[in-house]
Amino acid sequence: MKWREPWRNTIRRQDPWRLFxxxxxxxxxxxxxxxxxxxxxxAYASDVSFADFAGRIWIAPAIGMALALLLSIGHWLSxxxxxxxxxxxxxxxxxxxxxxxxxxIKSFRVYEREDERVLELVVSYxxxxxxxxLAQKTEAAAIEKELLAHGVAAEA
Numbered sequence: 479m480k481w482r483e484p485w486r487n488t489i490r491r492q493d494p495w496r497l498f499x500x501x502x503x504x505x506x507x508x509x510x511x512x513x514x515x516x517x518x519x520x521a522y523a524s525d526v527s528f529a530d531f532a533g534r535i536w537i538a539p540a541i542g543m544a545l546a547l548l549l550s551i552g553h554w555l556s557x558x559x560x561x562x563x564x565x566x567x568x569x570x571x572x573x574x575x576x577x578x579x580x581x582x583i584k585s586f587r588v589y590e591r592e593d594e595r596v597l598e599l600v601v602s603y604x605x606x607x608x609x610x611x612l613a614q615k616t617e618a619a620a621i622e623k624e625l626l627a628h629g630v631a632a633e634a
Contacts, residue, residue: 479562479624487594487611488558488571495554502546510542560610562624567599569610578608580628587633588618597621600633 517538521531553572561568566579584600595612612618622632 479560479567479621481560481613481616483558483560483611484594484613485557489555492554492571495551497547502550505546505549506539506543508542509545510539513538513542567610580630583625583628583630585631585633586622586625588612588622599630 514535517531517534520526521528556572558569558571561570566577566582569576569578578599578601582602584602586597586599588595588597590596595614595616595618597610597612597618599608599610601608612621626632
């Protein structure tokens with residue numbers, strides 16, 4: 479069982495992208511320090527004077543912030559991928575992973591809502607149901623077969 483959720487569903491369900499967050503500022507600071515270190519090493523190793531390096535030091539924070547925001551937007555726009563493993567169903571977006579353990583899944587159902595197919599799981603760790611959106615080319619029968627093989631009951 480492996481699929482990628484439709485992109486519009488992933489975008490619609492996540493929080494809106496925010497410009498200034500602590501994660502963005504931390505990432506921009508890391509990029510800035512890295513760029514300053516590379517620039518300092520370049521100035522030290524070549525015939526570029528430290529005065530020229532000091533005159534261009536303002537470029538590092540500008541490029542650092544641009545890189546941090548570009549990576550953040552790329553992460554926010556990346557599609558959500560769903561895969562199964564030996565311990566459960568893994569949901570990943572960018573580099574963030576979430577696991578739905580097989581033992582916590584009580585039951586499941588696959589249904590159509592408007593123009594989308596939804597895999598809905600009843601889990602033991604929350605009262606809300608976990609929802610996974612299936613792409614049109616995803617085979618629901620293979621997903622149901624794997625869930626049944628792991629002892630998950632189908633809802634009526």
